[in-house]
Amino acid sequence: MDTLIGQGRTAIGLICDPDSFVENTVGAKSFDDPSFGPGAVVGTAKLDGKTVTVIANDADAFNEKFPVVYAGIIGMEEGYKMAQAVYASIEADKAESKANKRALVLVVDTPGNGPGKVEEIFGMNKATGAYQLALAEARLAGHPIVAMVIGRAISGAFLCHGLQADHILSLDSKFGTMIHVMPLTSISRIVKKDIEILEKLAEGNPVFAAGPRFFSKLGGVEEIVTEIDGMRDAVIRHVAAVRAAKVAGTDGETTGPWGRGALGAERAGRAVRPEVIALLQSELAQVASRYLPGAN
Amino acid sequence: MSKWSTLLSRSFLESNARERALGLVDDGTFTELVGPFDRRTSPHLETLGEAVEFDDGIVTGIGKIGKTPVFVISQEGRFIGGAVGEVGGAKMVGTIKAAIDFADRIAKDYPNATDEEKPIVAISFETGGVRLHEANAGLLAHAEVMDQLQKARHKVPVIALIGSKVGCFGGMGFVAAATDVIVMSEFGRLGLTGPEVIEQEMGKDEFDSADRALVYRTTGGRHKYVMGDCNFLVEDTIAAFRAQLAELAKLPREKFEELRRIGSEVLVAKQLKGVALAAEMQPKDSRDVWVHAGNPDPVSLALAPVADFRAQAKRLAL
Numbered sequence: 001m002d003t004l005i006g007q008g009r010t011a012i013g014l015i016c017d018p019d020s021f022v023e024n025t026v027g028a029k030s031f032d033d034p035s036f037g038p039g040a041v042v043g044t045a046k047l048d049g050k051t052v053t054v055i056a057n058d059a060d061a062f063n064e065k066f067p068v069v070y071a072g073i074i075g076m077e078e079g080y081k082m083a084q085a086v087y088a089s090i091e092a093d094k095a096e097s098k099a100n101k102r103a104l105v106l107v108v109d110t111p112g113n114g115p116g117k118v119e120e121i122f123g124m125n126k127a128t129g130a131y132q133l134a135l136a137e138a139r140l141a142g143h144p145i146v147a148m149v150i151g152r153a154i155s156g157a158f159l160c161h162g163l164q165a166d167h168i169l170s171l172d173s174k175f176g177t178m179i180h181v182m183p184l185t186s187i188s189r190i191v192k193k194d195i196e197i198l199e200k201l202a203e204g205n206p207v208f209a210a211g212p213r214f215f216s217k218l219g220g221v222e223e224i225v226t227e228i229d230g231m232r233d234a235v236i237r238h239v240a241a242v243r244a245a246k247v248a249g250t251d252g253e254t255t256g257p258w259g260r261g262a263l264g265a266e267r268a269g270r271a272v273r274p275e276v277i278a279l280l281q282s283e284l285a286q287v288a289s290r291y292l293p294g295a296n
Numbered sequence: 297m298s299k300w301s302t303l304l305s306r307s308f309l310e311s312n313a314r315e316r317a318l319g320l321v322d323d324g325t326f327t328e329l330v331g332p333f334d335r336r337t338s339p340h341l342e343t344l345g346e347a348v349e350f351d352d353g354i355v356t357g358i359g360k361i362g363k364t365p366v367f368v369i370s371q372e373g374r375f376i377g378g379a380v381g382e383v384g385g386a387k388m389v390g391t392i393k394a395a396i397d398f399a400d401r402i403a404k405d406y407p408n409a410t411d412e413e414k415p416i417v418a419i420s421f422e423t424g425g426v427r428l429h430e431a432n433a434g435l436l437a438h439a440e441v442m443d444q445l446q447k448a449r450h451k452v453p454v455i456a457l458i459g460s461k462v463g464c465f466g467g468m469g470f471v472a473a474a475t476d477v478i479v480m481s482e483f484g485r486l487g488l489t490g491p492e493v494i495e496q497e498m499g500k501d502e503f504d505s506a507d508r509a510l511v512y513r514t515t516g517g518r519h520k521y522v523m524g525d526c527n528f529l530v531e532d533t534i535a536a537f538r539a540q541l542a543e544l545a546k547l548p549r550e551k552f553e554e555l556r557r558i559g560s561e562v563l564v565a566k567q568l569k570g571v572a573l574a575a576e577m578q579p580k581d582s583r584d585v586w587v588h589a590g591n592p593d594p595v596s597l598a599l600a601p602v603a604d605f606r607a608q609a610k611r612l613a614l
């Protein structure tokens with residue numbers, strides 16, 4: 001197997017316990033209409049014996065109602081369906097402690113969000129926003145969320161499905177995985193710089209180059225998984241590490257988008273970010289008294 | 297820089313990011329944080345040999361409206377279209393986080409503080425999303441902003457103001473959707489995919505990005521008001537945006553959840569009724585939806601002065 005692009009369901013089988021995936025049921029919620037959000041695969045599986053919610057993309061599905069949705073694109077129905085799977089997970093475990101809340105495994109292979117006129121008239125931005133807020137809520141409520149990039153993790157679709165996770169893993173680019181906003185060829189055209197120059201610059205500065213390796217340097221990917229049969233162990237390991245952080249209460253600083261900021265500084269890819277945030281905090285501290293209750 | 301009183305009557309659309317920030321809050325109360333004197337420019341633009349700005353195209357700071365501390369984020373479309381890079385993204389993330397920390401401090405040290413004395417965040421969007429010169433860092437900053445928006449919920453209201461030239465698109469389109477309240481002028485535009493990209497995807501027959509009227513009909517403030525995607529539609533002046541902000545600052549904090557369009561299972565179910573309607577109608581134009589919402593003469597309605605429009609327009613009931 002030299003790539004998993006377009007094979008979300010195969011990847012679910014490789015990551016989760018054998019034959020444990022039950023599609024279209026999460027907690028008390030069932031998704032009974034097969035024509036609803038077919039580009040999104042949601043369901044429940046076991047991972048190392050424990051219940052997990054799985055959310056993935058289906059690259060073979062075509063949404064008859066919204067023809068811009070195919071090849072793993074996340075359309076309006078798909079975004080809301082994914083959000084519903086997250087809310088159903090929160091609801092199912094709301095009485096559970098952080099040690100027992102089910103993990104969410106995001107299997108990522110999506111090239112974009114629905115780019116159509118109907119989508120803009122009705123607000124595609126709300127569907128992707130809704131899913132991200134749901135993931136952030138689940139993460140902050142104590143559910144470990146691990147994203148596994150198996151194929152395409154492109155721009156806004158990756159923001160939507162992946163970047164709100166506690167930890168993000170990616171298959172090595174030798175399996176064709178793509179993580180980027182735009183390929184370097186397009187960036188070269190837009191910023192009017194020769195691709196050779198950009199490639200050379202990218203060696204020292206990962207901010208505009210495409211691929212898991214560069215995202216890893218920026219702290220945007222926690223770990224690159226070098227073999228397909230290593231995915232399962234890696235996901236199990238990261239779910240355990242994230243859960244331990246949540247139980248210990250250290251997840252706020254070490255996982256999720258904020259934790260990846262710290263990782264980006266540690267790996268030297270995003271060195272300026274923490275300086276700017278610290279400067280903002282220190283400048284605010286000097287004037288804060290003027291804005292506190294009772295101040296004039 | 298104009299005097300504060302003269303800023304108020306200015307067009308929000310025509311103003312720059314700093315004028316908007318200054319005019320939104322009370323005279324003399326704005327303190328810019330990580331302002332141009334700090335010269336925190338983008339190291340990545342420099343690497344590429346591109347021009348930089350001392351504020352990286354975004355104004356962040358704190359001011360007051362009456363008794364309310366207002367954390368302001370104001371994007372500048374005149375610098376690379378307001379696109380978000382590492383520095384600008386960090387200023388945005390840092391400001392929302394600072395507002396949350398400030399609210400926590402007030403809750404701890406001033407247990408008798410009224411809601412009016414607790415902070416709010418106002419974001420004037422003017423952006424197409426990620427800055428391609430530093431795309432990866434910009435993308436990661438977007439995810440951080442979303443995370444902060446969820447952390448701010450039930451604690452610090454975040455209010456989106458959209459009335460700038462560039463509008464609010466790309467990743468910032470869903471950041472805006474995820475705020476508590478959206479205030480637009482008729483010139484504001486909100487969406488995910490910009491008109492040029494839709495044309496590229498669907499063909500010019502389906503969507504002509506050069507057709508300004510079509511573009512505004514699809515993503516403009518009036519349409520978003522009819523759809524319920526923006527909560528308030530105001531005149532194109534800094535004063536009008538400021539007045540709406542001042543009114544919101546007085547609102548009991550628990551009321552903000554009621555203004556949200558997304559952010560809960562119940563709201564997702566409601567939005568899905570809209571998606572079902574979209575599937576059923578397959579509208580060729582936003583005006584089809586206006587008619588469905590109960591506006592039999594959308595053409596006249598679209599031309600009515602904003603105050604009349606607000607009085608007459610029927611909003612889509614889901």
